[in-house]
Amino acid sequence: MQNLDSKIPGGPLAEKWAKHKAAIRVVSPANKRKLEIIVVGTGLGGASAAASLAELGYNVKAFCYQDSPRRAHSIAAQGGINAAKNYRNDNDSVYRLFYDTIKGGDYRAREANVYRLAEVSPNIIDQCVAQGVPFAREYGGLLDTRSFGGVLVSRTFYARGQTGQQLLIGAYQALNRQIDQGNVKMYTRHEMLDLVVIDGKARGIIARDLVTGEVRRFGAHAVVIASGGYGNVFFLSTNAMGSNGSAAWQCYKKGAMFANPCYVQIHPTCIPVHGDQQSKLTLMSESLRNDGRVWVPKKKEDAEKLRQGKIRPNDIPAEDRDYYLERRYPSYGNLVPRDVASRAAKERCDAGFGVNSEGKAVFLDFSDAIKRLGRSVIEERYGNLFQMYEKITDVDPYQEPMQIYPAIHYCMGGTWVDYNLMTTIPGLYAIGEANFSDHGANRLGASALMQGLADGYFILPYTIGDYLAGEIMTPKTDTNAPEFVETENRVLSRLEKLMKVRGTKPVDYYHKALGHLVWEYIGMSRNEAGLKKAIQEIQSLRKEFWGNVKIPGELNNLNQELEKAGRLADFFDIAELMARDALNRKESCGGHFREESVTEDGEAKRNDEEFAYASVWEYSGEEKEPVLHREPLTFESIKLSQRSYK
Secondary structure: OOOOOOOOOOOOOHHHHHHHHOOOOOOOHHHOOOOEEEEEEOHHHHHHHHHHHHHHHOOEEEEEEOOOOHHHHHHHHHOOOOOOOOOOOOOOOHHHHHHHHHHOOOOOOHHHHHHHHHHHHHHHHHHHHHHHOOOOEEOOOOOOOOOOOOOOOOEEEOOOHHHHHHHHHHHHHHHHHHHHHHOOOOOOEEEEEEEEOOOEEEEEEEEEEEEOOHHHEEEOOOEEEEOOOHHHHHHHOOOOOOOOHHHHHHHHHHHOOOOOOOOEEEEEEEEEOOOOOOOOOOOEEEHHOOOOOOOOOOOHHHHHHHOOOOOOHHOOOHHEEEEEHHHHHHOOHHHOOOHHHHHHHHHHHHHHHHOOOOOOOOOEEHHHHHHHHOOHHHHHHHHHHHHHHHHOOOOOOOOOEEEEEEEEEOOOOEEEEOOEOOOOOOOEEOOHHHHHOOOOOOOOOOOHHHHHHHHHHHHHHHHHHHHHOOOOOOOOOOOOHHHHHHHHHHHHHHHHHHHHHHOOOOHHHHHHHHHHHHHHHHHHOOOOOHHHHHHHHHHHHHHHHHHHEEEOOOOOOOOHHHHHHHHHHHHHHHHHHHHHHHHHHHOOEEEEEEEOOOOOOOOOOOOOOHHHHEEEEOOOOOOOOEEEEEEOOOOOOOOOOOOOOO
């Protein structure tokens, strides 16, 4: 049984990070040149980490399965990035950002990590401005901010609805500079398929060249996983279709424990599903809720007429509209956190007030904001988002409300890491969405970009040095070592096993079936009977997949169906662990909503006496139940209370 030592420094919360940096070891510039680091993933976390580590002098090998780091899914983030700058003079502070993040996560995050995230957040904005990121600015030239859900201040910096794209371009430029200088070796169209562990330490990876099909060995003194989350287990999600959890999952099977897998985020502001042939969902930024008002008809007969196409939304007068978020949560209104807004939308639709043909949509209406501010102001703030919506739906949101509905968006669960961002395997680190550390049971909007860049620019470059200081005398990793040969053979055996099935059903058939299962039983609402049924049905579907999946093409060649099949095989295992974790956690908190644990007014009801811990799962082997460990969550600076946004 492995030891869970979170390595949280002692002392007052506000002094922990400074004291920790002063105490940990440092590698000299000359010695950095002797050390190699592998970074898997080139989104905001991976690109910023690779660029920063290379700038320090380490030799970095970076991997992405896309044809360019610029295609990482971070590019799709729209609304903004949080930072405690207090430019609006609205009483924001590091402590307030810390408090909002802990509360937003329903008191299920590690206090010390969250405070550090808030503490380094102002540096991120300075770094990105220096890189040329074109943040929006006020009339006087200062950086502009806007509000996001779950907070009462404006701390979200943005670049229209393209914030992720602009931030990624900044990190990409920094990464390219290091590639040009020879400090980073970039491996595009390479997918990590397994981790190599030698003498208990992470020493490299096995990766497949997705163009040629060649399986290759890569060694290093440390490995950093920055491969994002596992949201595509649901098939339909806002993630890019290639996004997957395989890199982190293979590390789990090698001994890196996995924490809080049941914590997945439902985003309330997505374009509803249309038909059964859809392959992904499109996000409409949470920033739209700054000026858009969410509503459904007050009368069921009006909702029915809308579903039948007999009337249009503008035909319903204001007095017959139910602005239900403003009604239920007067303090925060339309800017309640994502989990609260999502459940409220589901409740209205389940009650028969849904407004699209399937009854699975609510309105997001900008008519009042356009009257108050003028169309030009709304165009300046959200123009590209409105364009995207119109192209997808053929509805002009300047003239008619958007239709939105919740969808899977982000994973708060992930690889367990300590305060240094190291996993339970020495030398293996996980950053960004790939780890579990900062968001608890629900992520506040605009905090994903903050965490990815904080980890990559301002945390990992310090903490990884503490480990590598002990590896200075370790020679360059020998990729002919028996552990590399054994791991490569295991990877090849798995690929060959998939190719030999030669069944009758394509990969997407099984992925869609899994997605329906997971959405039905481990989605927005969960109960004991459903979770037990999910485990049985996932196991049955996985068995059918391994006996009947059809993968055309060749093993040693470009084969995207083989790529998808390998990722789906991991999704089956991830889905089962999600169900086990949700079954174990007999409380409601954040995005994890157990129907058996609800307050009188329908909100999530926590059980702090029994479940104030991170669920940390240890792999026990194929077809064996994993072992649950518990990391207690203690709160020294915040008093636990029932979360309320009313």
